[in-house]
Amino acid sequence: MTPGQKDFPNCPVRKAMTLIGSKWKVLLLQSLRDGRLRYGELLRRLPDISEKMLIHELKELVAVGLVAKHAYPEIPPRVEYWLTESGQQALPVVDSIVVFGRQHL
Structure with missing residues (x-):
């Protein structure tokens, strides 16, 4: 447990902030709301994210079960990511953030 969690x-x-904070x-x-995307497409959609951070965040989302991953046994490697059912359940939160952001542009 991290500090504060025990309290x-x-x-x-x-819990929500730990998962998607x-x-x-x-x-x-x-980005993944409309379906499967490859790593390179995610990188193009988020041009200001570093590759290291993208890998880190994807690993965390996969680890908590919000995103699923499939690596195809090909050369060059092809990896796809998509939202799980739990990830789909987070979309109303994302939608609320979108509405809030639009109201404050």
Whole structure:
């Protein structure tokens, strides 16, 4: 447990922020909402993310079950990512962020 988690182990806001609380995770969920995307396409859709950060955030989203990944045994490697059912459940949160952002542009 990280500091603070032991004090509020059942806090739903903390849990949600742990799962999707970075700008990159929200942007990745938004990018994947329409279906499967390859790594390179995600990199093109988020041109200001570093490759290291993209790999890190995708690994975390896969680890918590919001995103699924399939690596094809090909040369060059082809990897696709898509939202799981749990990832789809996060989309209303992403939609709310979109509405809030539009109101404050």
